[in-house]
Amino acid sequence: MSFKDFWKGCKEGFANFGHDIANIVNFILLLFVYITAIAPTKLVAKLFGKQFLDLGQDNKASNWVKNKITKQPYESYLRRF
Amino acid sequence: MFILGISCYYHDAAACLIKDGKIIAAAEEERFTRKKHDTRFPINAINFCLKEARITGNQLDHVVFYEKPLIKFERILSQHIQAFPFSFPTFFKTIPSWLNEKLRIPRTLKKRIGYKKDILYLDHHLSHAASSFLVSPFKKSAILTIDGVGEWATTTMGIAEDNNITLKKEIHFPHSLGLLYSTITAFLGFKVNNDEYKVMGLSPYGKPIYYEKFKKIITLLKDGSYKLDMSYFVYHYRSKMPSRKLSKLLGPPRKPESKLEQKHKDIAASLQKITEETIYHMLNQLYKETKTPYLCMAGGVCLNSVANGKIKKNTPFKHIFIQPAASDAGTALGAAFYVYNTILDNKREYVMEDAYFGPEFSNKSIKKFLNENSIKHSEFKDDQDLIKTTASLIWKNKVIGWFQGKMEWGPRALGSRSILSNACNPNMQEILNLKVKHRECYDEKTEILTRDGWKFFSELKKNEEVATLNPKNNELEYQRIEKKVKHNYTGNMVHFKNKRIDLMVTPDHKVWAKHITNHQKGHAYEKKFTLIYANDLLGKEHVQRKAIHKWSGKEKEHFSLPKIRKSKYDPRPQINRISMDLWLEFLGYYLSEGSITYHEGHYRIYIAQSKHSKYYRRIEMCLNKIAKWNYNVGCFRLCHKQLFEYLSQFGKANDKFIPRELLELSERQLRILFGALMCGDGTSRGKQLKYTTVSNRLAENVQELGIKLGYSVSTLKDKRRNPNHNDIYSVRLNKGSEISWVRKSQSFLEKYSGKVYCVSVPKYHLLCVKRNDKIVFSGNSFRPFAPAVPAEDAKKYFELDKEDEKFMLFVYPIKKAYHKKIPAVTHVDGSGRLQTITKQQNPLYHGVIKAFGKHSGIPIVINTSFNIRGEPIVCTPYDAYRCMMGTGIDYLIIGNFLVKRADNPKDMWDSEGLAKD
Numbered sequence: 001m002s003f004k005d006f007w008k009g010c011k012e013g014f015a016n017f018g019h020d021i022a023n024i025v026n027f028i029l030l031l032f033v034y035i036t037a038i039a040p041t042k043l044v045a046k047l048f049g050k051q052f053l054d055l056g057q058d059n060k061a062s063n064w065v066k067n068k069i070t071k072q073p074y075e076s077y078l079r080r081f
Numbered sequence: 082m083f084i085l086g087i088s089c090y091y092h093d094a095a096a097c098l099i100k101d102g103k104i105i106a107a108a109e110e111e112r113f114t115r116k117k118h119d120t121r122f123p124i125n126a127i128n129f130c131l132k133e134a135r136i137t138g139n140q141l142d143h144v145v146f147y148e149k150p151l152i153k154f155e156r157i158l159s160q161h162i163q164a165f166p167f168s169f170p171t172f173f174k175t176i177p178s179w180l181n182e183k184l185r186i187p188r189t190l191k192k193r194i195g196y197k198k199d200i201l202y203l204d205h206h207l208s209h210a211a212s213s214f215l216v217s218p219f220k221k222s223a224i225l226t227i228d229g230v231g232e233w234a235t236t237t238m239g240i241a242e243d244n245n246i247t248l249k250k251e252i253h254f255p256h257s258l259g260l261l262y263s264t265i266t267a268f269l270g271f272k273v274n275n276d277e278y279k280v281m282g283l284s285p286y287g288k289p290i291y292y293e294k295f296k297k298i299i300t301l302l303k304d305g306s307y308k309l310d311m312s313y314f315v316y317h318y319r320s321k322m323p324s325r326k327l328s329k330l331l332g333p334p335r336k337p338e339s340k341l342e343q344k345h346k347d348i349a350a351s352l353q354k355i356t357e358e359t360i361y362h363m364l365n366q367l368y369k370e371t372k373t374p375y376l377c378m379a380g381g382v383c384l385n386s387v388a389n390g391k392i393k394k395n396t397p398f399k400h401i402f403i404q405p406a407a408s409d410a411g412t413a414l415g416a417a418f419y420v421y422n423t424i425l426d427n428k429r430e431y432v433m434e435d436a437y438f439g440p441e442f443s444n445k446s447i448k449k450f451l452n453e454n455s456i457k458h459s460e461f462k463d464d465q466d467l468i469k470t471t472a473s474l475i476w477k478n479k480v481i482g483w484f485q486g487k488m489e490w491g492p493r494a495l496g497s498r499s500i501l502s503n504a505c506n507p508n509m510q511e512i513l514n515l516k517v518k519h520r521e522c523y524d525e526k527t528e529i530l531t532r533d534g535w536k537f538f539s540e541l542k543k544n545e546e547v548a549t550l551n552p553k554n555n556e557l558e559y560q561r562i563e564k565k566v567k568h569n570y571t572g573n574m575v576h577f578k579n580k581r582i583d584l585m586v587t588p589d590h591k592v593w594a595k596h597i598t599n600h601q602k603g604h605a606y607e608k609k610f611t612l613i614y615a616n617d618l619l620g621k622e623h624v625q626r627k628a629i630h631k632w633s634g635k636e637k638e639h640f641s642l643p644k645i646r647k648s649k650y651d652p653r654p655q656i657n658r659i660s661m662d663l664w665l666e667f668l669g670y671y672l673s674e675g676s677i678t679y680h681e682g683h684y685r686i687y688i689a690q691s692k693h694s695k696y697y698r699r700i701e702m703c704l705n706k707i708a709k710w711n712y713n714v715g716c717f718r719l720c721h722k723q724l725f726e727y728l729s730q731f732g733k734a735n736d737k738f739i740p741r742e743l744l745e746l747s748e749r750q751l752r753i754l755f756g757a758l759m760c761g762d763g764t765s766r767g768k769q770l771k772y773t774t775v776s777n778r779l780a781e782n783v784q785e786l787g788i789k790l791g792y793s794v795s796t797l798k799d800k801r802r803n804p805n806h807n808d809i810y811s812v813r814l815n816k817g818s819e820i821s822w823v824r825k826s827q828s829f830l831e832k833y834s835g836k837v838y839c840v841s842v843p844k845y846h847l848l849c850v851k852r853n854d855k856i857v858f859s860g861n862s863f864r865p866f867a868p869a870v871p872a873e874d875a876k877k878y879f880e881l882d883k884e885d886e887k888f889m890l891f892v893y894p895i896k897k898a899y900h901k902k903i904p905a906v907t908h909v910d911g912s913g914r915l916q917t918i919t920k921q922q923n924p925l926y927h928g929v930i931k932a933f934g935k936h937s938g939i940p941i942v943i944n945t946s947f948n949i950r951g952e953p954i955v956c957t958p959y960d961a962y963r964c965m966m967g968t969g970i971d972y973l974i975i976g977n978f979l980v981k982r983a984d985n986p987k988d989m990w991d992s993e994g995l996a997k998d
Contacts, residue, residue: 026173026177027173030172030173030176030177031169031173033176034161034169034172038158038161038162038165038168038172039165039166041162042162042163042165045162051163052159052160052162052163053159053160053163053254053255053317054253054255054256055255055311055317056256056308056309056310056311060302060308061302061303061304062302062303062304062306063252063256063302063306063307063308064250064251064252064304064305064306065234065250065251065252065253066249066250067234067248067250067251068247068248068249069204069206069207069237069239069246069247069248069251070245070246070247070248071245071246071423071424074424077145077201077202077203077420077424078199078200078201078202079149079202080149080150080151080152080184080186080202081149081151081152081155
């Protein structure tokens with residue numbers, strides 16, 4: 001095995017190690033966010049009967065959402081929402 | 082003014098650059114990265130666009146993104162909150178990519194292309210709507226967009242006039258027709274966002290008997306909207322799509338690669354029916370509201386060409402426009418045009434007449450590529466030469482890789498990166514499927530009969546001749562193989578196994594079989610053998626062919642026994658020529674019962690046979706004509722050095738074989754040899770014969786002999802316990818039955834991981850194969866391809882309700898009179914997904930089809946995408962050449978050059994191993 005191959009292997013190994021560490025950190029952080037942000041929001045929403053998705057449980061006569069999308073001023077297209 | 086439209090991060094990343102309202106370049110990222118449906122930031126597509134315009138990123142006037150990322154992110158978070166706590170796995174999977182890249186578009190653009198100005202963001206469905214209307218020929222039009230999901234909207238409808246588009250209403254996630262289609266695609270064991278077209282293609286084979294059940298899933302409301310019963314789905318909080326309730330309603334979901342039953346086809350047919358009904362329901366409402374006969378459609382669902390083809394019949398709309406990249410890739414184009422025409426209020430001047438916006442390669446660069454890689458090629462004199470030669474090659478049933486001009490925009494090959502072939506040849510579907518699309522194969526244990534005897538597929542040489550069955554007269558014919566197919570396969574194989582058949586093939590393999598319809602009433606079988614998908618035979622009673630009717634070998638009068646050096650004191654004359662019939666009889670006796678010995682200068686040949694045997698007289702008469710003999714201790718004994726020398730090649734009992742040249746003789750002469758063999762080691766009971774030998778090679782030769790004499794053949798191997806004893810091979814030959822009945826329980830699925838093989842031959846495509854020494858004739862699979870026809874001739878062959886169909890997005894019925902004349906492009910329901918072409922759009926392509934029409938009388942060619950299975954359509958000359966060498970494409974017409982596959986060394990370019998499922 002040449003030094004080049006050895007070095008390449010080391011680099012790949014470290015990259016994989018970094019990946020695994022990132023996954024673990026991500027998991028911990030996202031679990032924290034999930035518990036501290038998503039969970040309370042869900043609880044509060046449940047208390048007030050708020051539905052975030054319309055799952056169609058009510059017997060509506062129409063499922064259209066009227067939302068007139070038409071030409072807006074230029075600046076409005078700069079927004080990401 | 083340069084405007085760049087970008088779509089990415091969901092599926093089908095793409096970029097489109099327009100200059101002063103005209104398309105400069107547009108392409109999907111997958112074509113450059115060679116990763117199908119690549120979703121990543123389309124840096125290669127953007128670089129290509131900038132290169133075409135000869136500008137850099139900071140010279141762009143506007144960059145527009147196809148959707149509003151924060152609104153989409155809001156929807157994603159809403160899903161997670163709604164489904165708490167079940168949504169954590171998807172939360173963990175999706176959120177990092179949002180934080181890392183999807184919400185950081187300005188930073189990415191600055192870093193990757195140096196664009197520092199503001200970025201515009203449009204609504205997802207507005208981009209869809211713009212992609213269709215703003216490049217359509219209509220001044221005013223109704224608009225319907227349907228796809229999986231954008232930000233919140235899954236379906237929108239509205240109206241557009243001049244430069245303005247107004248989307249008046251929308252249906253919100255999770256109610257989505259696109260996601261319903263994808264859910265059933267997943268339910269049927271196919272890949273979501275990739276295989277929806279397969280479900281559409283499957284639908285004509287089924288009956289919509291699940292339609293009423295689908296009505297429970299989707300409800301059409303009076304005002305043209307629809308809603309889904311979300312209890313049948315879990316896609317709003319899981320990465321899976323169907324719920325358990327859906328399985329209760331439709332039965333268990335099909336596992337990927339497992340048996341495709343009639344039930345699955347019926348589900349596909351029912352889904353297609355409800356999808357069409359929902360689309361027409363919305364369109365009828367849209368017409369009521371807009372009162373315009375013009376319609377523009379966009380979104381992934383609008384790639385459903387079967388539904389598109391029936392819109393005019395089922396709705397009042399008379400003029401329809403769908404852009405070729407109707408899925409998310411097209412939003413890059415729509416977003417760019419919306420900025421130019423609507424936001425900046427520039428007049429609409431552009432109408433999309435063709436889809437050629439991708440990379441183009443000059444003759445000079447192609448020549449350079451060919452020369453640098455030492456690829457043998459020839460150059461056409463002019464365009465007329467190119468057209469004439471190509472048409473003539475297509476007429477000669479050659480498969481042509483067609484690489485001309487700018488690459489197409491959208492998922493269809495439209496005459497720039499296409500594979501062209503003869504639509505009038507009924508075998509062309511099969512040839513294409515086998516040569517190009519890498520479908521249907523046999524497992525590693527399967528052997529095939531060749532001129533040199535039985536061989537495993539892996540042992541086949543280039544240009545080897547293999548045994549095939551002519552289905553017209555059931556004659557065995559040898560054909561030279563054109564292509565050997567080999568690829569890795571992991572998944573289920575269909576295994577047919579009984580006493581006489583052992584066949585293991587991929588589920589999409591076609592088996593030469595007949596269904597058993599009603600064996601109680603004497604109408605046991607369908608009249609004719611046909612090629613039936615192995616999947617469709619699973620668990621069904623059917624028969625497979627095991628024997629032929631005719632073999633036309635060559636009759637030979639004499640056999641020349643090689644001369645030997647003879648002692649001058651030996652008075653006996655040498656045998657020079659001997660009647661072939663006599664020799665075959667003698668050899669038959671010898672191979673079954675003979676042996677040789679040498680002792681003190683005596684060259685002895687023995688043929689054992691009891692004096693009381695009924696064959697004694699026959700052998701005696703034969704030997705009388707060969708040489709002097711005597712009879713001693715139950716054996717005929719000949720002393721003959723010349724014969725001895727020749728027979729010594731056959732060795733001992735376990736080495737014996739029939740010389741290859743004798744197996745090519747006529748049926749009459751083979752019968753003599755066979756008769757003599759059977760006198761020795763054969764037994765018979767009625768029409769059933771059994772030949773027993775300890776030589777594996779001889780057993781294989783007898784199998785071949787039996788096949789050529791019209792027997793159905795299978796062999797049993799009797800393993801001896803004592804390792805010093807040879808195994809015994811019993812070749813069972815049956816004249817009574819040329820078919821084998823496969824019971825319901827005798828076909829099943831089996832997990833397989835390894836190489837699978839097949840070969841292509843010029844005609845018939847029925848190969849003589851065996852597995853575990855059980856011989857059967859089996860075929861290959863095919864799927865119909867799309868026709869390309871000059872626009873001026875389209876109405877003659879298709880029931881077309883408009884002047885042209887440029888983008889292959891509509892399926893139309895083929896006129897009945899032509900169903901049999903263009904079988905390769907006629908679907909099972911008599912329809913075809915055609916592309917019309919005019920001289921203005923693509924003069925070379927148009928010219929070739931017209932010139933082909935002069936040969937065939939019908940100016941229609943097969944047009945299929947130029948790609949290796951599992952890869953995107955080819956983009957560069959390198960991709961095209963690699964694809965040709967890795968598949969069975971015969972010629973590549975690349976720019977002004979003709980490359981013949983056979984002229985170039987294949988190994989270094991062989992991409993068979995690259996073919997993916």
